Ligand code: ADP
Ligand code: ASP
């Protein structure tokens with residue numbers, strides 16, 4: 001094995017939890033404001049790290065953007081535009097749309113209970129195909145290109161197979177080659193767990209995270225995420241045709257939108273972008289590749305949506321987006337004793353079983369002696385949660401457990417909520433007027449979420465979209 005130069009030293013980044021720990025008690029509510037000035041400089045659109053206005057760009061193409069060889073040729077035209085402009089380019093590709101679903105289905109067909117390492121060996125293969133094809137197409141266009149699988153880079157992960165986290169990237173060799181003008185085409189969604197030397201995947205939608213992580217490791221000027229919509233919208237444009245594209249959205253709002261159900265970016269990609277101030281742009285690969293200005297051109301930022309610092313957003317609204325998540329399930333524990341320690345006896349065993357609990361509501365029952373406890377978990381974890389509660393029945397002491405996955409969580413998000421009161425009251429009133437019952441509520445500084453019956457999801461999203469003035473004219 002050859003020795004590594006200083007620039008090849010792995011970038012190891014903290015988890016959001018570690019970041020949160022490091023600023024707890026500092027009195028600051030914005031973790032990233034504590035990052036050093038040179039990190040912030042990168043967010044300045046006018047500043048490019050290289051001489052002559054040349055930029056380093058990571059271009060990520062999602063499943064629909066590489067759905068077949070024709071689409072790959074189109075993606076390659078986008079790459080060509082950047083190369084021709086003198087930019088240094090690394091590409092991250094997803095599997096062809098539908099490919100990962102097919103691979104997951106085969107694994108399940110082989111055995112419902114399966115080894116997570118072998119699941120990863122199978123589902124990571126979709127990206128291997130598109131990376132190789134993209135490199136071949138680029139080469140056929142006279143562009144110097146080479147494909148890289150996660151293990152070849154290497155992109156190192158932890159051992160949580162199926163939803164692994166990136167622990168660091170040793171991007172030294174790619175960095176040198178990209179600087180020398182070769183396009184690196186890297187498989188998204190996958191890395192290698194070094195202890196057992198096994199392929200690990202990053203969870204569904206994980207190519208976004210691969211792209212942002214690679215952009216950080218390469219110290220890129222921007223991470224461009226090419227998808228099938230031309231930016232981040234006020235809500236999913238497939239549900240609300242009146243949704244508007246946001247020219248800019250802050251890291252914090254995007255993080256809430258992603259984690260509350262807007263799947264346009266994987267949540268972890270936004271976490272990384274926020275912590276490392278990696279300017280990230282969402283744009284459509286379906287636009288004419290020649291009609292887009294290359295990065296570092298005068299008005300390149302007018303296309304798509306830029307995820308950036310909140311200080312950069314001049315015209316901000318109180319509410320900037322609405323998200324919905326259909327993958328939660330509601331659990332109600334009937335008649336638990338209303339005394340100290342009960343919540344710990346319920347949520348302790350769930351935490352031990354690694355089941356995340358999201359919303360929690362407690363109601364006193366009419367007799368005043370006991371309470372009903374309602375909370376939500378990921379729908380996929382409902383069977384396990386019910387098992388755990390059954391096992392802990394004697395210890396908790398309750399009458400019965402009811403559950404339903406016919407619910408949806410609707411969230412309104414906006415940094416403007418910090419300085420505007422009454423956003424929640426307006427929301428509750430509007431939902432009440434439509435006869436929509438709220439089962440649970442959670443809030444943070446910049447978001448309010450409500451749990452309602454799934455049947456009302458679209459009505460609620462549309463109502464709130466109009467209510468907060470988000471409809472396009
Ligand atoms: P890719 O395959 O390129 O990664 P995804 O399907 O993962 O694409 O993400 C793009 C999709 O995200 C869009 O087609 C859109 O339906 C959905 N989406 C959800 N919420 C939003 C939003 N607020 N803005 C834009 N797209 C959204
Ligand atoms: N191909 C993977 C998936 O479908 C990763 C991605 O597309 O981001 O989840």
Ligand code: MG
Pocket residue numbers: 062205208263264265266
């Ligand atoms: Mg995606």
